[in-house]
Amino acid sequence: MPTQLLASENPVLPPLHRHWIVIVRTLLPAVLATALWLLVVDVAANRLIPADLRLLLTVGAAALLGLWVLTVWVRWEGDSLTVTDQRVVLEEGVFQRCSRAIPLNRVQDVATAQSLLGRLLDYGTVEIDAAGAGGAERFAYVRGPQRVRDQVFGLIGQLSRGV
Numbered sequence: 001m002p003t004q005l006l007a008s009e010n011p012v013l014p015p016l017h018r019h020w021i022v023i024v025r026t027l028l029p030a031v032l033a034t035a036l037w038l039l040v041v042d043v044a045a046n047r048l049i050p051a052d053l054r055l056l057l058t059v060g061a062a063a064l065l066g067l068w069v070l071t072v073w074v075r076w077e078g079d080s081l082t083v084t085d086q087r088v089v090l091e092e093g094v095f096q097r098c099s100r101a102i103p104l105n106r107v108q109d110v111a112t113a114q115s116l117l118g119r120l121l122d123y124g125t126v127e128i129d130a131a132g133a134g135g136a137e138r139f140a141y142v143r144g145p146q147r148v149r150d151q152v153f154g155l156i157g158q159l160s161r162g163v
Contacts, residue, residue, distance in 0.1 A: 005084065013151055015080040018141040019123035026072045034065045081126070081139045083151055088128055090139050100137055104159055106130045110152050112145040128152070 005011070041049060041057045049057070078094040088107070090100045108131050114124035124145035129136040142148055 005082075005089070006086065009084040009086040011082055011084050012155060013083040013148065015082045016143055016148065018076060018079050019121065019143050021117075021121060021123060022141050023072055023076050027069060030065060030068050034061050037061050081142060081148070083148065083155070085155060088152060090137055100134075102128055102130045102134075102137060104152070104155050106132060107152060107156055110149045112149050114145060 038058060038061060041054055041061075046054070074094055078097075079092045080090075082089045082091075085104075087104055088102045090102075092098045107128055109129040111127045111129070112124050113127070118124045123141050123143055125138055125140045126142045126145045126148050127136050127138045
């Protein structure tokens, strides 16, 4: 949940994290490297490396991979996009936090972009163009980008009708 919700506003969509493909793309090289390392240490060099050293190298590789998985998860968890009845809140980062709030009455356009893989797995980039000096804000790898766009436009319509 965003930390900067106003007392009078209510979330319309639950906080959206980046799509799980971000985790997979970030972890895949580390998992493959660890698997290759374990293959070399535990299979190919089985007779060259003493058993105690092999065990130490295997546990060390697994521990490093575990730390990397934890790091990637925490970074993924730290990024969110929340649509409320008054604004769109973009939050990124864990230790160095960046938060942007765009009031719905300042939103001029919401654009989405999806690659072929993004269309297949239902993720894409949402770009919100706001009036003022700030310009457009982008949030990549959003789950259901068309749903976010339609929700924002629906809320803008309600605001303009005074509902």
